[in-house]
Amino acid sequence: MATQKTIEDTRRFAGMVASKQGWTLNPDAEFTGTLIEGLTTNWNRYGYYLCPCRDTEGSREADASVICPCRYAREDVAEYGHCFCALYLRPDFAASGSEIRGIPDRRNSG
Amino acid sequence: MLDTLEYTKVEGENKKHTVTVYALSTCGFCKRALAFLDTHKFEYSYIYMDKIPLETKTEAKKILKEKFKQDVAFPFAVVDDREPLVGFIEADWKRTLEV
Numbered sequence: 201m202a203t204q205k206t207i208e209d210t211r212r213f214a215g216m217v218a219s220k221q222g223w224t225l226n227p228d229a230e231f232t233g234t235l236i237e238g239l240t241t242n243w244n245r246y247g248y249y250l251c252p253c254r255d256t257e258g259s260r261e262a263d264a265s266v267i268c269p270c271r272y273a274r275e276d277v278a279e280y281g282h283c284f285c286a287l288y289l290r291p292d293f294a295a296s297g298s299e300i301r302g303i304p305d306r307r308n309s310g
Numbered sequence: 311m312l313d314t315l316e317y318t319k320v321e322g323e324n325k326k327h328t329v330t331v332y333a334l335s336t337c338g339f340c341k342r343a344l345a346f347l348d349t350h351k352f353e354y355s356y357i358y359m360d361k362i363p364l365e366t367k368t369e370a371k372k373i374l375k376e377k378f379k380q381d382v383a384f385p386f387a388v389v390d391d392r393e394p395l396v397g398f399i400e401a402d403w404k405r406t407l408e409v
Contacts, residue, residue, distance in 0.1 A: 235336075235337075238336025242336060252336035255384065257368075285339070302383075302396070308383065
């Protein structure tokens with residue numbers, strides 16, 4: 201099992217991903233806190249950052265497309281303004297104060 | 311098989327609909343969905359699918375998908391044992407649950 205992660209480790213990770221991709225972390229601190237906690241839980245359960253809003257299919261290989269940042273995040277951020285779990289937002293979407301909402305899971309559409 | 315899962319029941323004065331929520335304990339939208347039901351005082355049952363054995367979860371998802379002709383994403387709510395609500399879009403939940 202990989203080394204355990206702390207909430208702070210995960211917060212740093214998410215901040216680095218956002219910065220690298222040109223995204224903004226969701227400014228809703230409570231919502232983001234839930235996701236950071238969820239990601240941390242998933243790392244400590246599975247050994248990788250499984251998206252907090254997706255369930256495992258049993259292995260890293262099967263979950264490869266939904267390890268944070270997931271394979272669909274770029275497309276979702278571009279189309280909907282945020283990724284599937286709404287941790288990462290498009291900067292203009294975040295600035296507009298638009299409401300995040302459940303979006304279709306591209307994982308299911310193959 | 312869905313009947314044999316161990317749901318957590320939340321009491322509430324609004325019993326207009328029977329609501330069962332399949333959720334993930336790690337998910338922000340699932341948390342919002344349950345908070346929505348609490349805010350509107352619904353009585354409902356929920357289960358965290360990430361906290362049950364993988365085989366059980368896989369079987370439950372298969373049954374839900376076949377029964378409701380919907381891919382399972384979370385939160386997945388079943389209203390009155392017939393209408394699925396997939397993902398949390400507050401306007402949809404309000405309309406379906408009549409609040």
